[in-house]
Amino acid sequence: MRLVFVTAATGVVMFAVIFELLRRRQMREKYGALWLVVAIGMLPLALVPTLLDRFTSLLGIASGLSLVLFLAVVFLVLVAVHLSWECSRLEEETRDLSEEISLLRSDVDALREKIDLDGSREKAATR
Secondary structure, rough: HHHHHHHHHHHHHHHHHHHHHHHHOOOOOHHHHHHHHEEEEHHHHOOOOHHOOOOHHHHHOOOHHHHHHHHHHHHHHHHHHHHHHHHHHHHHHHHHHHHHHHHHHHHHHHHHHHHHHHHHHHHHHHH
């Protein structure tokens, strides 16, 4: 019975924390929605623990806990792969932006030199 209470409490606390992060705009909606689904998914496991046992017996798995742990590991691996993909994409975007800024700085420096040369020629011509 303690596990049921701990699982339910964890789901409720997780839901509240994710909701607050979303409200404060400290987490993007696409990630928040994913974690809210996980938090909400924990509640049926806590409230109806026999549901998991029935489902695992249909699949031929010995223990509901084994299934939950396996699915949790698969889920976390998928999250890690997705975040690695996002990180790689952002690194490439950062590199592209850095190159573009370098080119723009070069253009600005060339324009400044041209303005300085034109300005010094005008001063020399007026003397």
